[in-house]
Each structure stands twice: as C-alpha cells, then as structure tokens.
Amino acid sequence: MVLDLALFSDFAHRAGMKGIQEWLSFYYKSPMAAPGLQPEHDLFIQQTKLKNTLRHLMGEEQITHLGLEYYA
Amino acid sequence: MPGSSPENRTTPRSSKVQPANGRLGILTVGLGAVATTFMAGVESVRRGRSKPIGSLTQMATIRLGKRTENRTPLIKAFAPLAALDDLVFGAWDPIADDALAAARHAGVLDPRDLDPVADFLSAIKPMPAVFDNKYVTRINGQNVKKGKTRRDLAEQLRQDMRDFKARHKCDRLVIVWCASTEIFIKAGPQHATIEQFEKAMERNDEAIAPSMLYAYAAMMEGIPFCNGAPNLTVDFPAMVQLANDRGVPISGKDFKTGQTWMKTIIAPGLKARMLGLAGWYSTNILGNRDGEVLDDPASFKTKEESKLSVLHTILQPEKYPDLYKDFSHVVRINYYPPRGDNKEGWDNIDIFGWMATRCRSRSTSSVAIPSWPRRWCWTWRCSRISRTAPA
Numbered sequence: 129m130v131l132d133l134a135l136f137s138d139f140a141h142r143a144g145m146k147g148i149q150e151w152l153s154f155y156y157k158s159p160m161a162a163p164g165l166q167p168e169h170d171l172f173i174q175q176t177k178l179k180n181t182l183r184h185l186m187g188e189e190q191i192t193h194l195g196l197e198y199y200a
Numbered sequence: 201m202p203g204s205s206p207e208n209r210t211t212p213r214s215s216k217v218q219p220a221n222g223r224l225g226i227l228t229v230g231l232g233a234v235a236t237t238f239m240a241g242v243e244s245v246r247r248g249r250s251k252p253i254g255s256l257t258q259m260a261t262i263r264l265g266k267r268t269e270n271r272t273p274l275i276k277a278f279a280p281l282a283a284l285d286d287l288v289f290g291a292w293d294p295i296a297d298d299a300l301a302a303a304r305h306a307g308v309l310d311p312r313d314l315d316p317v318a319d320f321l322s323a324i325k326p327m328p329a330v331f332d333n334k335y336v337t338r339i340n341g342q343n344v345k346k347g348k349t350r351r352d353l354a355e356q357l358r359q360d361m362r363d364f365k366a367r368h369k370c371d372r373l374v375i376v377w378c379a380s381t382e383i384f385i386k387a388g389p390q391h392a393t394i395e396q397f398e399k400a401m402e403r404n405d406e407a408i409a410p411s412m413l414y415a416y417a418a419m420m421e422g423i424p425f426c427n428g429a430p431n432l433t434v435d436f437p438a439m440v441q442l443a444n445d446r447g448v449p450i451s452g453k454d455f456k457t458g459q460t461w462m463k464t465i466i467a468p469g470l471k472a473r474m475l476g477l478a479g480w481y482s483t484n485i486l487g488n489r490d491g492e493v494l495d496d497p498a499s500f501k502t503k504e505e506s507k508l509s510v511l512h513t514i515l516q517p518e519k520y521p522d523l524y525k526d527f528s529h530v531v532r533i534n535y536y537p538p539r540g541d542n543k544e545g546w547d548n549i550d551i552f553g554w555m556a557t558r559c560r561s562r563s564t565s566s567v568a569i570p571s572w573p574r575r576w577c578w579t580w581r582c583s584r585i586s587r588t589a590p591a
Binding site for chain 1: 218234266281372378428430434437440448450451465510
C-alpha cells in the first residue's frame with residue numbers, strides 16, 4: 129500500500145496533477161475530497177475511479193461497462 | 201477545486217506524463233511496523249525472494265478499449281511508474297533504531313523474512329524527528345529535533361529533504377506518513393489560510409501539530425505527500441491551497457487496511473442487495489507502539505472518527521431509513537501487549553433481510569500490517585433469530 133501510494137503520487141506529479149488526489153481514495157479510510165463533496169468509501173467505486181484516472185491521464189478511453197455495442 | 205476533479209474532464213489531458221527517469225526517494229515519517237515492512241518487502245522483491253503480493257502497481261492489470269480488443273497490460277507497463285530498482289528509502293523517527301532493529305521490535309516479519317535483507321535494513325537510519333509528546337503522548341524518543349519555533353523545525357525538515365535528495369542522487373522525492381496517530385485536533389483559524397498557518401508556526405501556536413510541519417515542508421519543496429494516519433496533516437484549507445499553489449499532489453487520510461477495508465467491501469454488497477443492517481461491532485487488539493498510542497483517549501478519538509464515518513457514508517441511512525436508520529456501529533481498539541504489531545480484529549455484523557429475518561456474520565482478521573490480512577475466518581449464520589424488525 130505504501131509502495132502503491134508512493135508510485136502513484138510520483139506518477140500524478142509527473143502527470144501535472146496537484147492538490148487532493150481523490151482517485152487514491154482506494155487506499156484510505158477517510159478519503160479527502162473537495163469541500164462540499166461526500167467522500168467515496170465504496171471500494172469498488174474507488175477502484176473504478178483509480179483505473180479510469182490512469183486511463184484518463186494516459187489518454188485512453190473511459191470504460192463505462194455499458195457494452196451495448198457487443199449486441200448491436 | 202470543484203470542477204477540477206478527474207471525472208469532470210471528459211477529454212484526455214494534452215500534457216504528456218513526464219517519464220520516470222532517475223531515482224525516486226521515498227521518505228517515511230515514522231520508521232515503525234508499517235515503514236519497515238514496506239522497505240523489507242520491496243528489497244525482498246528486488247532480490248527475487250518474494251512477489252509483490254497486494255500491490256496494484258506491481259501485479260494488477262488494466263483493461264483498455266473494448267473487451268474484444270484483448271488489451272489488458274499490467275498497470276506498470278501501461279503507466280510510466282518508477283521502477284522498484286530506482287527506489288531509495290529514508291525516514292524520520294523519534295526513536296533512533298535503524299530499520300532492522302525497528303522491524304525486529306515491531307515483530308510483524310519473522311527472522312526468516314528479515315535475515316535475508318538484514319544488511320539492507322540496518323543501513324537505513326532515521327533522521328531526527330520533529331516530535332512533541334503533547335500530540336503523541338505514549339512515545340518517548342531521544343532522536344528529536346530542537347528548534348526555537350515550529351517554523352524553525354519546518355525549515356530543518358526542508359533541509360533534510362534537500363540533503364537526502366542530494367546525498368542519494370534522487371531525481372524526485374515522495375513522502376508518506378507512516379507514524380503514530382496524533383491527538384484529535386479540529387481545524388481552526390490557524391489552518392484557514394497559508395498566511396495564518398505561517399504566522400501560527402512563527403508564534404509556536406499549539407494548533408500546529410508536528411505532522412503539519414512535515415506536510416508544509418514537503419509542499420514547499422514540491423514533494424507529494426501521502427497521509428497514512430487520521431491526523432489532519434494535509435486535510436485543512438491552508439495546506440490544500442498550498443498544494444494547489446505549489447502544484448503538488450496530496451492524499452489521505454488513514455491507510456485502509458484490514459477491518460475498514462472489509463467494511464468497504466461488505467457494506468456496498470449489503471446495500472447493493474437492499475439488505476438491512478441492525479448493527480456492526482468491531483474490536484481490535486494490538487500491542488505495540490501503535491496500540492499504546494491509541495490507548496490514549498485523545499489519539500483514539502482521531503482514529504475512531506476515521507473508522508466510524510465509513511459505514512454511514514456507504515449506507516446513507518438518510519436515504520434508506522427502513523434499512524439503515526439507527527444501526528449501531530461500535531468500534532473498539534484495545535491495547536494488548538502480547539500481540540506486538542500483529543493486530544487482530546473481530547467483527548460481528550447483524551443483518552436483516554426479507555420479512556426482517558435476522559442474519560449474523562462474524563469474522564476475525566489479522567489486520568493491517570503487510571497491507572492485506574494474513575488470515576480471515578468467516579462464519580455466517582443466517583437464522584430466524586427474530587422475525588421482528590429491529591428497533
């Protein structure tokens with residue numbers, strides 16, 4: 129956990145991110161969030177947010193899990 | 201900050217991620233059970249003696265594009281993360297023990313885990329810490345900085361960071377708080393703006409806790425900061441502003457390891473199926489310095505606030521009063537010396553379902569330290585204990 133946080137925080141810094149890194153809520157009991165925002169505690173939403181943030185920072189599409197295109 | 205959170209941006213950022221060239225120094229505040237287990241583990245992986253189990257950056261994959269594309273690289277192959285071989289470790293601690301002595305004292309890892317990396321650990325010696333008994337009452341350390349004001353102390357920490365970076369030829373640094381829980385502090389006017397915060401440091405205001413000085417020093421040096429304890433540390437307006445001004449990522453609070461981690465798995469599962477919760481009782485025994493610190497009611501209050509908020513936020517009793525109104529959530533932490541840092545937690549969960557049928561679940565876990573539990577034991581007993589809806 130310490131390793132992941134250190135590596136992701138360093139990555140975020142190199143990606144030009146600053147301030148509260150809500151996408152790292154996955155690792156925290158009381159996640160920090162912007163004023164007025166309810167923190168997200170659900171581990172699975174946190175995981176989706178973490179992976180989507182990585183996709184976003186690397187210029188990949190977000191994954192919504194809608195998947196209707198497979199049945200068109 | 202509202203409006204700038206990642207999910208609000210729909211187009212990829214134009215700025216490219218800078219490559220992870222050179223060495224990354226990871227400085228931990230605290231060289232106790234958490235920090236030494238982390239360092240020993242990384243070195244053990246580097247020497248090919250173990251696998252980085254429990255680490256997303258090392259083991260997890262990420263799906264890209266459509267399911268038919270079959271693109272699921274490892275996260276570390278997809279995002280330019282620092283390589284394990286490029287990591288260098290350092291720490292501050294009020295107790296002068298090197299990482300090997302501290303790891304032995306913690307008792308989380310066995311000699312058979314520690315012996316093969318003993319030479320590596322014994323070379324990691326903690327820098328003198330900014331430490332004040334008032335904020336962590338049960339620890340007495342001699343490896344402590346002296347300074348006239350809190351500002352002086354923060355400047356000394358900045359110098360430590362610069363010195364470490366130069367001495368170990370690091371390209372970048374990251375700081376992770378792995379130290380004890382401080383006493384409960386609410387953000388006050390001293391924490392409202394950067395100016396007020398700096399003035400409070402200069403006049404040695406007691407509202408400025410040691411952890412905040414580490415965070416301040418890190419921000420001023422442009423070093424990302426992760427807060428593994430429930431202390432305020434970086435979670436107040438002045439520090440968030442400073443992080444934004446200086447372009448530094450911050451995150452917190454309080455590592456989610458054993459018991460709370462399980463709560464954030466089980467509670468969404470119950471809620472997803474619209475099952476009710478009558479009560480959740482959690483108790484922990486732990487025996488080392490962390491336990492001793494948490495035996496102090498003021499430090500426990502900080503921890504308790506952190507642990508209690510989780511279920512409420514997930515279950516939203518205000519939206520689902522029939523399911524979650526007035527559920528009883530009790531968290532206990534007991535100092536029990538024979539356990540050392542090998543914590544154990546027990547949970548009892550009282551659930552109710554269709555026609556208010558009660559169900560009880562019990563679990564025990566050896567929690568927290570190697571980041572993921574060592575053993576879990578679950579019992580689920582669903583029975584018609586009571587057919588009446590809980591009060």
